[in-house]
Amino acid sequence: MKLAVIGTGYVGLVSGVCFALKGNKVICVDLAEDKIEKLKRAESPIYEPGIEELIEQNLREERLEFTSDLSDAVRRSDIVLLAVGTPSLPNGEANLQYIEQAAADVGAAMNGYKIIMTKSTVPVGTNEKIREVVARYTRQSFDIVSAPEFLREGSAISDTLHPDRIIIGIDNPSLHETMVELHQDFTDNIYVTDIRSAEMIKYASNAFLATKISFINEIANICEKVGADVTNVAAGMGMDKRIGSSFLQAGIGYGGSCFPKDTNALIQIAGNVDYEFKLLKSVVDVNSDQRYMMISKLRESLGQLNGIHVGVWGLSFKPNTDDIREAPSLEIVETLVKEGAFVKVHDPIAMDKFREQFNHEHIQWCSTPEEAALGCDAVCLLTDWDHYKQVDLRMLGSVLRKPILIDGRNVFTERQIAESGLEYYSVGRPRMSGLNGLSSSVAGAV
Numbered sequence: 001m002k003l004a005v006i007g008t009g010y011v012g013l014v015s016g017v018c019f020a021l022k023g024n025k026v027i028c029v030d031l032a033e034d035k036i037e038k039l040k041r042a043e044s045p046i047y048e049p050g051i052e053e054l055i056e057q058n059l060r061e062e063r064l065e066f067t068s069d070l071s072d073a074v075r076r077s078d079i080v081l082l083a084v085g086t087p088s089l090p091n092g093e094a095n096l097q098y099i100e101q102a103a104a105d106v107g108a109a110m111n112g113y114k115i116i117m118t119k120s121t122v123p124v125g126t127n128e129k130i131r132e133v134v135a136r137y138t139r140q141s142f143d144i145v146s147a148p149e150f151l152r153e154g155s156a157i158s159d160t161l162h163p164d165r166i167i168i169g170i171d172n173p174s175l176h177e178t179m180v181e182l183h184q185d186f187t188d189n190i191y192v193t194d195i196r197s198a199e200m201i202k203y204a205s206n207a208f209l210a211t212k213i214s215f216i217n218e219i220a221n222i223c224e225k226v227g228a229d230v231t232n233v234a235a236g237m238g239m240d241k242r243i244g245s246s247f248l249q250a251g252i253g254y255g256g257s258c259f260p261k262d263t264n265a266l267i268q269i270a271g272n273v274d275y276e277f278k279l280l281k282s283v284v285d286v287n288s289d290q291r292y293m294m295i296s297k298l299r300e301s302l303g304q305l306n307g308i309h310v311g312v313w314g315l316s317f318k319p320n321t322d323d324i325r326e327a328p329s330l331e332i333v334e335t336l337v338k339e340g341a342f343v344k345v346h347d348p349i350a351m352d353k354f355r356e357q358f359n360h361e362h363i364q365w366c367s368t369p370e371e372a373a374l375g376c377d378a379v380c381l382l383t384d385w386d387h388y389k390q391v392d393l394r395m396l397g398s399v400l401r402k403p404i405l406i407d408g409r410n411v412f413t414e415r416q417i418a419e420s421g422l423e424y425y426s427v428g429r430p431r432m433s434g435l436n437g438l439s440s441s442v443a444g445a446v
C-alpha cells in the first residue's frame with residue numbers, strides 16, 4: 001500500500017520505517033527541514049536502537065522517502081498517518097494545534113479518496129474534529145481511522161514489529177478488511193472497535209500502567225518503614241497472573257513525553273464531562289512526590305545540601321533513549337543547584353538535550369560515570385542505563401569523598417553492595433552498608 005506519514009518523531013519515523021520494511025511504499029513528511037535532510041542521509045534525528053540500519057535498508061530498497069512537501073506526499077498516497085505531537089497545555093489538556101494544522105494541510109492536498117489514520121494520542125472525540133477540519137478543506141471523500149500507538153521509546157522497533165495487540169477504531173465497516181491487511185504482518189491480534197473506544201483505550205492503557213508504577217512506589221515507601229524489601233514484594237505479587245510482573249519496578253517515578261502528559265489529559269477529559277478521576281489524580285501526585293525521595297535521602301545521609309558535591313548518573317527519563325521530556329533528572333538537578341550543591345552529571349546519550357534545557361554554573365558535564373563520581377560526597381543514580389550496572393563498585397567507593405550511593409532505580413543487589421564498601425540507599429529496600437566488606441541491612445532505618 002502507499003502511505004504518507006505526517007510527523008517524523010519517535011512514532012512517525014518508527015511506524016514509517018516498519019511499514020516500509022513490510023513492503024509498503026512510505027513517504028515520511030516533516031515540517032522540520034533539518035530533520036528531513038538528515039533522514040535522507042539515513043541519519044536519525046532521534047536516538048533509537050536499530051533505527052538507522054532500517055532507514056538505510058529501506059532507502060536502498062526504494063520503499064521509503066523523506067520530504068517536507070506534505071502535499072506531494074499526500075497526493076501520492078492512499079493512506080495518510082497523522083503522527084504529530086499532542087503536548088500538554090498549561091492546564092493539562094492536550095494541545096491539538098499540530099493535529100488540526102496537519103489535518104487542514106492534508107485536506108487541502110487531497111486529490112482523491114484517502115484513509116486518514118490518527119496515530120497521535122488524542123482525546124476522545126478528536127477524530128471527529130479531524131474529520132470536520134479535513135472536510136473544510138476538500139470535496140474529496142475520505143475515511144477516518146483511530147490507530148493509537150503503544151510503542152515504548154528505546155524498544156520502539158521491536159514493539160512495532162511484534163506488538164501485543166493493534167487497536168483500530170473505525171465507523172465505516174468496509175474499512176475492516178483494508179486495516180487488517182495493512183496490519184496483519186505485525187500481528188493477528190487486531191482489535192477493531194469504534195473510534196471513541198479506540199481513543200479511550202490509549203489513555204486508559206497509559207493511565208493503568210502509570211497507576212501500577214505509583215502503586216508499587218507507595219508500597220516501596222511503606223516497605224522502607226516496615227523493613228520489607230519491595231523487590232521481593234513485587235516479585236511475589238507478579239507471580240499472580242492477574243497482577244503480572246511488569247511495571248512493578250519501584251523507583252523515582254515515571255517520566256517521559258507520554259505518561260505525565262496522558263494522565264493529565266485523561267483527568268481533563270473526565271473533568272470536561274463533570275467526572276473527577278480521583279484515583280488518577282492521586283497517581284499523578286504520588287509520582288510528583290516520588291522524585292524528591294532522592295533529595296530527602298541525600299539530606300538524610302549528608303545533612304544540608306549547600307556546598308556538597310553530587311555525582312548524577314543518568315539524565316534521560318529511561319534507558320536507551322535521549323529523551324529528557326519530563327525526566328525526573330530535570331527537577332532533581334535543578335533542586336540540587338538551587339540548594340547550593342555542585343553537580344557532576346553523566347549520561348551516555350542525553351547530555352546535549354539536557355544542557356539545551358537546563359544549564360547552570362554549578363553543573364559539570366562528565367564523559368564517564370567514574371569521572372562524575374570523582375571527589376563527590378555522594379552519587380545519585382537516576383536512570384537504569386546498563387553502563388552504571390557495569391561500574392566497579394569497589395572503585396566507586398575509592399573515588400568518592402564519602403562512600404554514599406543513592407540508587408533511584410534499585411539497580412544493585414545486596415551481594416554487590418556487600419563487596420563494595422559503600423553506604424547504599426535505594427527505593428523500598430532496607431539501607432545497606434558494605435563499609436566493612438560485609439553488607440548489613442539496616443531495616444527500617446531509611
Ligand SMILES: NC(=O)C1=CN([C@@H]2O[C@H](COP(=O)(O)OP(=O)(O)OC[C@H]3O[C@@H](n4cnc5c(N)ncnc54)[C@H](O)[C@@H]3O)[C@@H](O)[C@H]2O)C=CC1
Nearest residue numbers: 007008009010011030031084085086098102120121149153
Ligand atoms: N514518543 C512515544 O514513545 C509515543 C508517542 N505517542 C504519541 O504520538 C504522537 C507523536 O509523538 P512523538 O513522535 O513523540 O512526537 P515528536 O514531537 O517526537 O514528533 C512530532 C513531529 O511532528 C512534526 N510536525 C508537527 N506538525 C507537523 C505538520 N503539520 N506537518 C509535518 N510535520 C509536523 C514535528 O516537526 C515533529 O518532528 C503524540 O501524540 C504522542 O503522545 C504514542 C505512543 C508512543
Ligand SMILES: O=C(O)[C@H]1O[C@H](OP(=O)(O)OP(=O)(O)OC[C@H]2O[C@@H](n3ccc(=O)[nH]c3=O)[C@H](O)[C@@H]2O)[C@H](O)[C@@H](O)[C@@H]1O
Nearest residue numbers: 149150151152153247248249251253254255256258317318
Ligand atoms: O504513549 C506512549 O508514549 C508510550 O508510553 C509508555 O512508553 P515510554 O514512555 O516510552 O516508556 P516506559 O517504558 O513505559 O517507561 C515510562 C516511565 O516509567 C518508568 N517505569 C516504568 C516501569 C516500571 O516498572 N517502573 C517505572 O518507574 C520508566 O523509568 C519511565 O520513566 C508506554 O509503555 C507505551 O506503551 C506508550 O506507547
